[in-house]
Amino acid sequence: MLNPLPDLLAFGLLAPFLLRVTLGLVFLDFGWNKLRRKDEKAAFFESLGWRPGARYALVLGIVEVVCGLALLVGVYTQIAALAAAVILAGALYLKQKHREKWPHDRRLFLLLLVISLSLIFSGAGFLAFDLPL
Numbered sequence: 001m002l003n004p005l006p007d008l009l010a011f012g013l014l015a016p017f018l019l020r021v022t023l024g025l026v027f028l029d030f031g032w033n034k035l036r037r038k039d040e041k042a043a044f045f046e047s048l049g050w051r052p053g054a055r056y057a058l059v060l061g062i063v064e065v066v067c068g069l070a071l072l073v074g075v076y077t078q079i080a081a082l083a084a085a086v087i088l089a090g091a092l093y094l095k096q097k098h099r100e101k102w103p104h105d106r107r108l109f110l111l112l113l114v115i116s117l118s119l120i121f122s123g124a125g126f127l128a129f130d131l132p133l
Contacts, residue, residue, distance in 0.1 A: 013125045014125065015125065016126075019122075020077060023071050023084060024070070024073075026068070026112060027065070030068075031060075031066075038054060039054075041061070042056070045057055063087070066080075067084050073129065074125075074129050075128070078119065078123065084112070085116040085120065089113060091109045092106065092113065
């Protein structure tokens with residue numbers, strides 16, 4: 001079947017760029033919330049049985065901010081997307097196990113996981129420092 005808009009295929013690298021920036025902004029928000037509201041997040045992690053909760057909130061917040069910045073800038077995109085996929089897979093598992101304690105919907109984590117997996121395979125897209133080999 002013929003493509004109805006073949007001229008737009010020249011902008012194929014725009015899709016990974018949009019996904020990368022979106023996932024980067026979401027991870028910056030997730031991480032910043034964990035760092036800003038550390039006591040609340042520490043209590044949340046301790047309610048899951050992860051002690052000390054403050055350490056988990058701090059480490060996970062820093063990792064999410066670093067992943068978000070790397071994705072936003074386009075540096076080590078595939079590594080940051082892999083770290084994001086691991087975090088999101090863990091979040092999906094915990095959401096399934098502790099439905100009442102988790103603040104976000106499972107569909108959000110699934111969508112973000114699919115975005116991170118697509119970035120692992122597609123690369124950074126436009127306006128990134130990552131170069132394909």
